[in-house]
Amino acid sequence: MFWPALQGFWLALTSWDGLSAPRFVGFGNFSDMVSDPIFRTALKNTAIWLVLFGGLSVIGGFGMALLLQRERRGVGIYRAALFTPVVFSLVVTALIWRVFYQPDGLVDTVFRTVGLGNFIRPWLADPDTALYAVIVPALWRQIGYVMVLYLAGLKAVDPALYEAAKVDGASAWQRTRYVTIPQLKGVNSVVLSVIVIDSLRSFDIVWSMTKGGPYHSSELLSTYMYSTAFQSTQLGYASALAVVIFVLALAVILGYLIRAFREES
Amino acid sequence: MIRRTGYHVAMGLISFLWVAPILWVIVISFRSFDDVAANGLGSLPHSFTFSTYKSAWEDADEFRALINSLLVTIPAVLLSLGLASVAAYGLARYSIPLRRTILLLMLMGNLLPPQILLIPISRFVELIGYYDTLIALIAVHVGFGLGFYTFVLHGFMRDLPREIQEAATIDGAGPGKIYSAVILPLTRPALAALGALSFTWIFNDLLWSITVIRSGEKMPVTPALLGLQGLFVSSWNVIAAGTVIAAVPTVAVFLRFQKHFVGGLAIGAVK
Numbered sequence: 001m002f003w004p005a006l007q008g009f010w011l012a013l014t015s016w017d018g019l020s021a022p023r024f025v026g027f028g029n030f031s032d033m034v035s036d037p038i039f040r041t042a043l044k045n046t047a048i049w050l051v052l053f054g055g056l057s058v059i060g061g062f063g064m065a066l067l068l069q070r071e072r073r074g075v076g077i078y079r080a081a082l083f084t085p086v087v088f089s090l091v092v093t094a095l096i097w098r099v100f101y102q103p104d105g106l107v108d109t110v111f112r113t114v115g116l117g118n119f120i121r122p123w124l125a126d127p128d129t130a131l132y133a134v135i136v137p138a139l140w141r142q143i144g145y146v147m148v149l150y151l152a153g154l155k156a157v158d159p160a161l162y163e164a165a166k167v168d169g170a171s172a173w174q175r176t177r178y179v180t181i182p183q184l185k186g187v188n189s190v191v192l193s194v195i196v197i198d199s200l201r202s203f204d205i206v207w208s209m210t211k212g213g214p215y216h217s218s219e220l221l222s223t224y225m226y227s228t229a230f231q232s233t234q235l236g237y238a239s240a241l242a243v244v245i246f247v248l249a250l251a252v253i254l255g256y257l258i259r260a261f262r263e264e265s
Numbered sequence: 266m267i268r269r270t271g272y273h274v275a276m277g278l279i280s281f282l283w284v285a286p287i288l289w290v291i292v293i294s295f296r297s298f299d300d301v302a303a304n305g306l307g308s309l310p311h312s313f314t315f316s317t318y319k320s321a322w323e324d325a326d327e328f329r330a331l332i333n334s335l336l337v338t339i340p341a342v343l344l345s346l347g348l349a350s351v352a353a354y355g356l357a358r359y360s361i362p363l364r365r366t367i368l369l370l371m372l373m374g375n376l377l378p379p380q381i382l383l384i385p386i387s388r389f390v391e392l393i394g395y396y397d398t399l400i401a402l403i404a405v406h407v408g409f410g411l412g413f414y415t416f417v418l419h420g421f422m423r424d425l426p427r428e429i430q431e432a433a434t435i436d437g438a439g440p441g442k443i444y445s446a447v448i449l450p451l452t453r454p455a456l457a458a459l460g461a462l463s464f465t466w467i468f469n470d471l472l473w474s475i476t477v478i479r480s481g482e483k484m485p486v487t488p489a490l491l492g493l494q495g496l497f498v499s500s501w502n503v504i505a506a507g508t509v510i511a512a513v514p515t516v517a518v519f520l521r522f523q524k525h526f527v528g529g530l531a532i533g534a535v536k
Contacts, residue, residue, distance in 0.1 A: 011384060
C-alpha cells in the first residue's frame with residue numbers, strides 16, 4: 001500500500017512517457033502547473049465542487065435527517081426513498097441523468113412546461129452549465145448518504161436533553177440550535193471528512209457524464225490526473241497532480257485520524 | 266392534524282421527486298425505438314417492449330459483464346473480510362507491539378486518495394504480467410479495503426468482553442479455535458454490515474476497473490455500462506435498459522441486508 005504511494009511521490013519529480021526511463025526533473029512538474037490553464041480550471045472546479053457538492057449535501061442531508069428523525073408512520077418509506085440512490089453506482093447515476101439531459105428529455109420538457117423554454121440548452125455540452133449539470137446528480141446520490149450518518153448521530157443524542165430544554169421553554173428552533181447541533185459535534189467532523197475526501201476523489205460521475213469536457217469546463221483534479229496519465233501518458237506530470245490531491249486530502253485525513261485515536265485512548 | 270397532513274404531503278412529494286428519476290428511466294427502458302424517435306424522451310410512453318433488454322443483455326453482452334462483476338466482487342469481499350477479521354482479531358485480543366501504529370497506518374492507507382496509487386499500481390500489475398486480468402482487480406480491491414475493514418472489526422472485537430476469551434482458554438482452546446468458534450460468530454453483525462457495504466463498493470467501482478482492465482470482454486458491468494453508450498449511440502431506451510440491469514444486483518443486496526447496510530454506514534458516524 002505504501003510502497004506504491006512512495007513510488008508515486010518519486011514519479012512526481014520526473015518526466016516520464018511510460019516507455020523510456022523516467023527522467024528526473026525536480027520540482028519542474030509543479031512549476032509547470034502554475035502556468036497550466038487547465039490545471040487552474042481543474043483546481044477552481046474542485047473548489048466549486050467542494051463548496052456546492054459538499055455544502056449542499058450537508059445542508060440537505062442534515063435537514064432531511066431532522067425531518068425524518070422521529071419514528072412515525074411513513075417515515076420508513078421516506079427514508080428508503082431518499083436512500084435508494086446511494087446503492088446505485090455513480091455510473092448508473094450518471095446514465096440516469098444523462099437520459100434526462102438529452103435534447104427533448106425530461107429536463108427540457110419540464111422547462112418548457114413552466115415557461116422557461118428559452119433557457120434550454122445542451123446542458124452537458126455547454127461549458128457554462130456542464131459542471132453544475134454534473135453536481136446535481138452527485139447531490140441526488142450524496143444527500144441520502146449524509147442523511148443516514150446524521151440519523152445515526154441524532155439517535156445517539158440523549159432524549160432527556162430535549163425534555164429538559166422543552167421544560168425550560170425552548171422553542172423547536174432553539175432546541176435544534178442549542179441542543180442538537182452541539183451534540184452532533186462528533187458526527188459533524190466525520191461528515192466533514194467524508195465529504196472532503198469524497199469531493200477530492202470524485203471521478204466516476206464526472207468521467208461518466210462529460211469526461212471533464214467540454215473544453216475542460218467540468219474538469220476536476222481527479223479527472224485531469226486520470227486523462228493526463230492514461231490518455232496523454234504524461235506519467236510524471238500526472239503523478240505530480242496526484243500529489244496535489246494527496247496534500248489537499250492529507251490535512252483532512254490527519255484531522256480524522258487524530259480524532260479517531262483520541263477516542264481510542 | 267393539519268400540520269401532520271402537511272408534513273406527509275411535503276415529505277411524500279420530496280420522496281416522489283427523489284425516486285422519480287429512477288421510475289422514469291425504468292419507463293423509458295420499456296419503450297420501443299420508434300416511440301422514442303417519434304415522441305421524444307420527455308414524453309409519456311406509447312409503447313411497451315422487452316427488446317431493449319434483449320439488446321442490452323445479448324448484443325451488448327451485459328450478461329458476461331455481470332458475470333465478470335460477480336467473479337471479481339464475491340472473491341474480493343470474502344477474501345478481504347477474511348483477512349481483515351484475522352488481522353483485527355490479532356490486534357484486538359493480543360497485545361501486539363506497535364498495534365496502534367499498525368492500525369493507524371492501515372486506516373491511513375484506506376483514506377489515501379486512490380489517484381496517488383493509480384500509476385504505480387497499474388505499472389506494477391503490468392510488470393508482473395497480471396495486467397488486464399480479473400485477479401489483478403481482485404487484489405487491488407482486497408488491498409484497498411483491508412485497512413478500513415480491519416479498523417472497524419478491531420473496534421468491534423475490542424468491545425467483546427474479555428471473560429469470553431479467558432473462559433475459552435481455560436477450556437483448552439487455542440488462538441485459532443477461539444477465533445473461529447468464539448470471536449467470529451460474535452462478530453457476525455459487523456461482518457454482515459461490512460459485507461453488504463463492500464459488495465456495493467466493489468461492484469460499483471469504475472476507476473480501478475478502467476485502470477487495470479483493458480479488453481472489453483473482461484470488463485465488469487459498471488465500466489461496461491459506459492461502453493454501452495458508444496455501442497448504442499442515442500438509443501437511450503437500450504441504455505436505460507442496460508442501466509436497470511446493472512443496478513439490480515446492488516439493489517438486491519441492499520434490500521436483503523437493508524438493516525445491516527444502513528447500520529454499516531452509521532458505524533463510522535457514531536464511533
